[in-house]
Amino acid sequence: MKPVVHYSAIEGRSIAYWGLLGTFGLFLLLGLGAVWVMEHNGHYVTGMNNHVIWGLPHVFAVFMIIAASGILNVASIASVFGKKMYKPLSRLSALMAIAFLAGGLMVLMLDLGRPDRLVIAATYLNPKSVFAWNILLYPGFFGAVAVYIWFMMEKRMNQYSHQIGLFAFVWRLLLTTGTGSIFGFVVARNGYDAAVLAPMFIIMSFGFGLAIYILSLMATCRWTGRELGDNVIRQLKNLLGVFIAAMFYFVFVLHLTSLYGTENHGFENFILAEGGLFTQIFWIGWVVIGLVLPIGIVYHPSMSKSRTWIGIASAMVIVGGLASMYVIIIGGQVFPMTIFPGYEVSSSFGDGAIASYTPSIWELGLGIGGITLALAMTTFAIKILPFIPDSLSDELMDPHHAAKTAEADKSETNAV
Amino acid sequence: MSQQKINQYRRDFLSKTTATAATGAIAPGVMLMSVGQAQARPADKAVTDKNRWGLLVDSNKCADGCSDCVKACESENAWGSGSSDEQKSDAQQKAQWIRTVTLKNKLTGSEHQLPMMCQHCEEPPCVDVCPTGASFKRADGIVLVDKHICIGCRYCMMACPYKARSFIHENLHDQAPEVPRGKGTVESCTLCVHKIDRGDGNTACAEACKHQAILFGDLKDPNSAIAIEMKKHATTQIRADLNLNTGVRYRGI
Numbered sequence A: 001m002k003p004v005v006h007y008s009a010i011e012g013r014s015i016a017y018w019g020l021l022g023t024f025g026l027f028l029l030l031g032l033g034a035v036w037v038m039e040h041n042g043h044y045v046t047g048m049n050n051h052v053i054w055g056l057p058h059v060f061a062v063f064m065i066i067a068a069s070g071i072l073n074v075a076s077i078a079s080v081f082g083k084k085m086y087k088p089l090s091r092l093s094a095l096m097a098i099a100f101l102a103g104g105l106m107v108l109m110l111d112l113g114r115p116d117r118l119v120i121a122a123t124y125l126n127p128k129s130v131f132a133w134n135i136l137l138y139p140g141f142f143g144a145v146a147v148y149i150w151f152m153m154e155k156r157m158n159q160y161s162h163q164i165g166l167f168a169f170v171w172r173l174l175l176t177t178g179t180g181s182i183f184g185f186v187v188a189r190n191g192y193d194a195a196v197l198a199p200m201f202i203i204m205s206f207g208f209g210l211a212i213y214i215l216s217l218m219a220t221c222r223w224t225g226r227e228l229g230d231n232v233i234r235q236l237k238n239l240l241g242v243f244i245a246a247m248f249y250f251v252f253v254l255h256l257t258s259l260y261g262t263e264n265h266g267f268e269n270f271i272l273a274e275g276g277l278f279t280q281i282f283w284i285g286w287v288v289i290g291l292v293l294p295i296g297i298v299y300h301p302s303m304s305k306s307r308t309w310i311g312i313a314s315a316m317v318i319v320g321g322l323a324s325m326y327v328i329i330i331g332g333q334v335f336p337m338t339i340f341p342g343y344e345v346s347s348s349f350g351d352g353a354i355a356s357y358t359p360s361i362w363e364l365g366l367g368i369g370g371i372t373l374a375l376a377m378t379t380f381a382i383k384i385l386p387f388i389p390d391s392l393s394d395e396l397m398d399p400h401h402a403a404k405t406a407e408a409d410k411s412e413t414n415a416v
Numbered sequence B: 001m002s003q004q005k006i007n008q009y010r011r012d013f014l015s016k017t018t019a020t021a022a023t024g025a026i027a028p029g030v031m032l033m034s035v036g037q038a039q040a041r042p043a044d045k046a047v048t049d050k051n052r053w054g055l056l057v058d059s060n061k062c063a064d065g066c067s068d069c070v071k072a073c074e075s076e077n078a079w080g081s082g083s084s085d086e087q088k089s090d091a092q093q094k095a096q097w098i099r100t101v102t103l104k105n106k107l108t109g110s111e112h113q114l115p116m117m118c119q120h121c122e123e124p125p126c127v128d129v130c131p132t133g134a135s136f137k138r139a140d141g142i143v144l145v146d147k148h149i150c151i152g153c154r155y156c157m158m159a160c161p162y163k164a165r166s167f168i169h170e171n172l173h174d175q176a177p178e179v180p181r182g183k184g185t186v187e188s189c190t191l192c193v194h195k196i197d198r199g200d201g202n203t204a205c206a207e208a209c210k211h212q213a214i215l216f217g218d219l220k221d222p223n224s225a226i227a228i229e230m231k232k233h234a235t236t237q238i239r240a241d242l243n244l245n246t247g248v249r250y251r252g253i
Helices: A015-041 A056-071 A073-079 A084-110 A115-123 A130-153 A155-184 A197-224 A230-260 A262-274 A277-298 A307-334 A361-384 A399-415 B002-039 B068-077 B125-129 B155-159 B193-198 B204-208 B225-232
Strands: A343-347 B053-058 B099-105 B111-116 B135-137 B143-145 B214-218 B248-251
Touching: A015 A084, A015 A361, A056 A073, A056 A084, A056 A155, A056 A197, A056 A307, A056 A361, A073 A084, A073 A130, A073 A155, A073 A197, A084 A115, A084 A130, A084 A155, A084 A197, A084 A230, A084 A361, A130 A155, A155 A197, A155 A307, A197 A230, A197 A307, A230 A262, A230 A277, A230 A307, A262 A277, A262 A307, A277 A307, B053 B225, B068 B099, B068 B204, B125 B135, B125 B155, B204 B214, B214 B225
Parallel strands: B053 B248
Antiparallel strands: A343 B099, B053 B214, B099 B111, B135 B143
């Protein structure tokens, strides 16, 4: 008989649970406090200025928005690509996708100069603006994924979950393309004007999303005492390896494309060699911590079998992701725009000079507040609705594989 | 009798010459008044695309170290030294609508300066990217920000290839009545739109330039000084490669 996966809400009555939720609440409050300071005084309290226009909040917001669409990937693998093993993982994937998009949008909205005019942002739409497209793509994503969750949870609607899953998958591709295009279509700046940013953001979303998902799944199963099979972890980890390799490829192509044009040599030299902090963040944060080390761990013969190491590799991908956003978003702004090719320029408005940016505690507070909102939403929702399977054991998830493993063990024993 | 006639002739002569002299003295003023009134746009009349306002900057005439245009803009539009606001913002956070940029030719080493401001593009990237439509272009080519619907996302600042826009980082109290500005919104050179609508026929920067390096006018009027100059001499658009068809043109770069 085919094993049936049962889902249940977590009990959520322990001191640890309320302690975790309380900690999230505290960080969220601190984040909102930071917003109050920023909005009450104006952006002069931040490190942002007229040269570095988008600061740390955008690093967090863009990271979370692209990660949100990537987290949904786990569900898409089940519903769109028909991989049965991923089906029990789908509900949490969809929930976290909504939570991370909400967190990212919170940061983005509260960093506006006039967040009180949110209604204007929703009612006055300039059809030519990539930002406006995104304003339509966000609620669409919420809606599609919410319906997807409903179809997965409601037995009568189960039969349509493939269709809505496909719709949500296409929508998330559009969403990430839209996010990438915010930067990719900015022709004025050497660091942004690259069409490859949109597909690169999609690949990055796969990697960041899966890393966040693996960590969350391991934590949830561990803290709620639910079984999580080795094979499940192994498959997720292998997939993470493929995504990291793909990210590696895109980073390589991005800089190679950029280096081909002589006009970009200055910018590339800044990021890759002489940009001080930005060069360090690029090589140490993005390349070594975000790509080289996790791929080494994931494919290491012994480390790849350890859950702790898989967790560390996932955390590294997240750190590398934030580093990559910092280099792309801030690095792209501090480098001066080429307004007068062939001239050395100087002015009272920073023309021709590398701009300075020191993030303030308020910006960091807002960014962390956004991440906390996503985690708090997830923690709370899994107590209310059945998002997590009672067990994710290998036998339940992939009986065929479990049988094969047992057989292999048996033959090994026989050989001995 | 003859004496009376002479007196009559004298009186006629005097009164006529006085009238002629008076007309000669007053007429230019009257003429100017009527011209001025003709250019002023009544508030209830829509802006049309019959005009395209622009500037021609001759960087050969722009004198090194001079910043009269910047100062004039500051006092006309009440920013920088023209206002008591923005005391909390640091130098990089303070608004700057117009700046003088010093250019040094990498090859020849020659140096000169020019004023840089919003280029009032025909195809403005700031207008394209603005999510709410707060960044807009008037029919007469002036690119502005509607302060009522600007949400302060700063996307226009990211998109502007001329670094012409500023974000307001704190509360303002000392604005000029005709120049709306405010915390959390983006602003830039308005081409002195209030002066144009009033019929002044010039911008503060062009008025202030004693070197005649800045010429304001209607690019669409073939008889305007700016159109005649642009027909006579080769002019340049900054970042012409972007095909934005700027309303501000330069000579000497």
